[in-house]
Amino acid sequence: MSDIIQLLPDAVANQIAAGEVIQRPASVVKELVENALDAGATEITVNIKDAGKTLIQISDNGCGMSPTDARMSFERHATSKIRSANDLFCIRTMGFRGEALASIAAIADVELRTKQTDDELGTFIHIIASEVKTQEPAGCNNGTNFMIKNLFFNVPARRKFLKANSTELKHIIWEIQRIALPNPDIKISLFHNGTVLYELPQTNSRKRVVDVFGKSLNQSLVTVSEDTSIVKVNGFIGQPKFARKTMGEQFFFVNGRYMRHPYFHKAIMKAYEQLLPPDTFPSYFLFLELDANAIDINVHPTKTEIKFENERDIWPIIHAAVRESLGKHNVVPSIDFDQSGSIDIPVPKRSGEDIRFPEIQINPDYNPFDIEKQFPGGSYNPSQAAPRVKKNLDNWEDLYQGAQLKIKPEEEYPQKFKSTDDLYAQASESFGGKKVLQLKQRYILTPVKSGLMVIDQKRAHERILFEKFMEVLKSDSVASQQQLFPQTIELNPADSALLKTILDDLLSLGFDIREFGKDTFIINGTPGVLDISSPEMIVEKLIEEYKNSPLDARAKAKEQIAQSLAKASALDYGTDLKQEEVDRLIDDLFACSTPNFSPDGKKVLTIIPTEDIEKSFAR
Structure with a gap:
C-alpha cells in the first residue's frame, strides 16, 4: 500500500490556522490592534465598512517595520516577541504566536504600508490568499497601515455563516472596548461606514x-x-x-x-x-x-x-x-463594633432630681378560677367568647395581609360550593373567576384538572407582548402614543450606532424616536399597545436585550426586534398583581399561538400532577 500521509501546502495550513485565530471580522480587529500596541503606538485608528466584511483598515504611529520584517511578518510562526520556550512562561506582550498575519493573508486581500522613523521610504506589500503579489518601496507615514479587503472571499462557507452587520459590528465594538479600557494612555478611534463610533482621547x-x-x-x-x-x-x-x-x-x-x-x-x-x-x-x-x-x-x-x-x-x-x-462608600450597611450587642443602660439622674418609676396596675381581686365573674351564671357561654376569638382571627388575617388568595367562610359561597373540592371542580373549564395565587410576586398558581399549574408571570407577559408586536409588524398599522413631554436619551457611541440600525423597525412598531445631536435621541412617542411610564428606561432595556438576543439572521430582523422589545417591556419579577390583572394575564396567555414557551424558548408554565402532591403527604 502506498504512503498516504503528506505535508499540507502552506496556503492550506494557513487557512486551517485562520479557522482558529480568525473567526469573524472582530478577530482581525483584535489581532491587528494588539500588534499596534506591541509596536508602541500612541494613536490607533480603526476604519471599517459593512461591519468589516468589505474593509478593515487599521493604522498606527508605532515603530513600523523594515522591508525584511514586513515580509517575514506574514510567515507562519514568525514573531518578534518569542525567542525560546521559556519566554512562553513570562509573556508581557499582547501578541506572541506569530499566526495572526499569516492567517489573515490566507483568507483576504491584504495591503500593508509600513515605515520606520529613521527610514526615508517605507514598504508596500500586497498579498491575496497567501500569495505575494507586490513588494516594493513606497512613501508612507511612520508606523503601520493595514487594509484587509473582502474577508473570507476564498472560503465561501465561512463567509456564508457570518452574521448580520449589526451583530458583527457589535463584536468589533466589544473588541475595541476590551483594548481601550486597560490602555487609557492610547488614543483610539473607530469609524464605521464613515460614521464616528468612538474617538477616545488619552486620559485616565x-x-x-x-x-x-x-x-x-x-x-x-x-x-x-x-x-x-x-x-x-x-x-x-x-x-x-x-x-x-x-x-x-x-x-x-x-x-x-x-x-x-x-x-x-x-x-x-x-x-x-x-x-x-x-x-x-x-x-x-x-x-x-x-x-x-x-x-x-x-x-x-x-x-x-x-x-x-x-x-x-x-x-x-x-x-x-x-x-x-x-x-x-456606604453601600454596605456599616456596623458600629463599639455599640453592637451592648446593653443600653439609662444613666441615673443627679440627686435631688425627681425620679419616676413605671407604674404597674394590679387587680388584687382577680382570681383565674372564678368562672362566675368571667362568665355570669358560672358556665362558659361561646357567644361571649366570640369577640375574643374573632380578635384572634383578625390577627391571623393580618399575618397574611397582601396574599392574593383569600379563604372566606364556607357559608359565603353559593350552596353548590359547599366543599373545597366542589369549589374548584369547574376550575379548568374557563379562567374567568378562577381563584389564583401569586407566589413571591413571581409565579401564578392555579388549579387544573390534573393538578396545579405554575406560570412564570414575566415569561408569560413576554410571550403575550411578542405575539402582539409580531402582529403589528405584519399589519404595518400601529398607533403611536405621543408623549406630552418628549424625553431625550444620551447613549454611548456603541449603543447609539446599534439604535440607528434598528430605528426603522422601531418606527414601524410605534416608536417615534429621532436623532437629536451626536449620540443623543429624542423620544416623541411610544407604541400604543404598551403602558410606558418611562420611555427612556424602555429604550435602554431594549438595546440591552437586543445586544444579547440569540437571533442573528437577516430574515429574522423584525422577529429579533419584537423579541427584544417584549423582554424589555414585560413586567418585572416582584410586581404585585391585582386579581383582575392576573385573570387577564392568564386569558391573554392562552389566547397566544404558543403559550408554553417564551419568545426565546424558555418554559412559561408547568403542571405539578396531583399524584406528586399526594406523594409528598404520603409519609
Whole structure:
C-alpha cells in the first residue's frame, strides 16, 4: 500500500490556522490592534465598512517595520516577541504566536504600508490568499497601515455563516472596548461606514470607562484599590442600585489583557450578596497586576482564557477588595463594633432630681378560677367568647395581609360550593373567576384538572407582548402614543450606532424616536399597545436585550426586534398583581399561538400532577 500521509501546502495550513485565530471580522480587529500596541503606538485608528466584511483598515504611529520584517511578518510562526520556550512562561506582550498575519493573508486581500522613523521610504506589500503579489518601496507615514479587503472571499462557507452587520459590528465594538479600557494612555478611534463610533482621547482610567460607556455611568462608579504581595487589584465597581438586568459591563483584565474568569466573577457576586435587586448584574472594571510567571495565557488562540498559579488565593482578595469598597462608600450597611450587642443602660439622674418609676396596675381581686365573674351564671357561654376569638382571627388575617388568595367562610359561597373540592371542580373549564395565587410576586398558581399549574408571570407577559408586536409588524398599522413631554436619551457611541440600525423597525412598531445631536435621541412617542411610564428606561432595556438576543439572521430582523422589545417591556419579577390583572394575564396567555414557551424558548408554565402532591403527604 502506498504512503498516504503528506505535508499540507502552506496556503492550506494557513487557512486551517485562520479557522482558529480568525473567526469573524472582530478577530482581525483584535489581532491587528494588539500588534499596534506591541509596536508602541500612541494613536490607533480603526476604519471599517459593512461591519468589516468589505474593509478593515487599521493604522498606527508605532515603530513600523523594515522591508525584511514586513515580509517575514506574514510567515507562519514568525514573531518578534518569542525567542525560546521559556519566554512562553513570562509573556508581557499582547501578541506572541506569530499566526495572526499569516492567517489573515490566507483568507483576504491584504495591503500593508509600513515605515520606520529613521527610514526615508517605507514598504508596500500586497498579498491575496497567501500569495505575494507586490513588494516594493513606497512613501508612507511612520508606523503601520493595514487594509484587509473582502474577508473570507476564498472560503465561501465561512463567509456564508457570518452574521448580520449589526451583530458583527457589535463584536468589533466589544473588541475595541476590551483594548481601550486597560490602555487609557492610547488614543483610539473607530469609524464605521464613515460614521464616528468612538474617538477616545488619552486620559485616565475612570474617564476612559466613562468615555466608552457614557456619562451616565460616572455617578455609579466606586473605586477599588487593594495591594497585596500576591496581586494588585484596582479599578471600579458599580453601585448596586445601578445594576442592570443584562450583562455587558463586566470586565476583568490581567496585566493589561482582557480575560474571562467565571471563578473570579463569583467572588464579586458574593461580595454583592443581598445588595442587588433580583436578577441584576453589577458593573465592574477590575485590573489585576501580578508576576507574569504566575499566569499562563498560552491556553487558547484568542488568549482570553488564562490560568492562574494561585487563583484560590486571589479569590478572597478580590472578594474582600470589592466588599471593602462597597463599605467605604456606604453601600454596605456599616456596623458600629463599639455599640453592637451592648446593653443600653439609662444613666441615673443627679440627686435631688425627681425620679419616676413605671407604674404597674394590679387587680388584687382577680382570681383565674372564678368562672362566675368571667362568665355570669358560672358556665362558659361561646357567644361571649366570640369577640375574643374573632380578635384572634383578625390577627391571623393580618399575618397574611397582601396574599392574593383569600379563604372566606364556607357559608359565603353559593350552596353548590359547599366543599373545597366542589369549589374548584369547574376550575379548568374557563379562567374567568378562577381563584389564583401569586407566589413571591413571581409565579401564578392555579388549579387544573390534573393538578396545579405554575406560570412564570414575566415569561408569560413576554410571550403575550411578542405575539402582539409580531402582529403589528405584519399589519404595518400601529398607533403611536405621543408623549406630552418628549424625553431625550444620551447613549454611548456603541449603543447609539446599534439604535440607528434598528430605528426603522422601531418606527414601524410605534416608536417615534429621532436623532437629536451626536449620540443623543429624542423620544416623541411610544407604541400604543404598551403602558410606558418611562420611555427612556424602555429604550435602554431594549438595546440591552437586543445586544444579547440569540437571533442573528437577516430574515429574522423584525422577529429579533419584537423579541427584544417584549423582554424589555414585560413586567418585572416582584410586581404585585391585582386579581383582575392576573385573570387577564392568564386569558391573554392562552389566547397566544404558543403559550408554553417564551419568545426565546424558555418554559412559561408547568403542571405539578396531583399524584406528586399526594406523594409528598404520603409519609
